[in-house]
Amino acid sequence: MSVRGSCHCGNVQITLPRQPDWVADCNCSLCRRTAWRVAYYPPDQVRISGETKAYIWGDRLIGIHHCPTCGCGTHWQTLGEDFGKMGINARLLDSYDEATIEVRKFDNAD
Numbered sequence: 805m806s807v808r809g810s811c812h813c814g815n816v817q818i819t820l821p822r823q824p825d826w827v828a829d830c831n832c833s834l835c836r837r838t839a840w841r842v843a844y845y846p847p848d849q850v851r852i853s854g855e856t857k858a859y860i861w862g863d864r865l866i867g868i869h870h871c872p873t874c875g876c877g878t879h880w881q882t883l884g885e886d887f888g889k890m891g892i893n894a895r896l897l898d899s900y901d902e903a904t905i906e907v908r909k910f911d912n913a914d
């Protein structure tokens with residue numbers, strides 16, 4: 805059963821093929837500030853509509869997208885190299901509930 809989500813203002817709509825089994829709680833310099841919970845999917849299984857703006861920094865391997873209107877972080881995707889996956893901010897999913905999903909700690913602090 806597909807899962808839907810959106811940013812706060814509704815500009816960005818996300819559709820995923822299924823509920824994530826788990827999400828990542830990462831402590832890198834960006835996630836520590838934005839509090840994303842990332843779920844991973846193959847890019848061809850994800851549908852995203854609405855304009856987003858990408859933040860690109862560091863090694864410039866990925867773009868971190870957010871809604872330009874309400875500012876919610878939406879997803880990240882590769883800028884070139886194919887990782888076979890992209891990251892979705894699971895906090896945007898209608899059904900997101902940290903009481904029922906496994907949160908895995910990722911240690912990516914500098």
Ligand SMILES: [Zn+2]
Nearest residue numbers: 811813871874
């Ligand atoms: Zn928005």
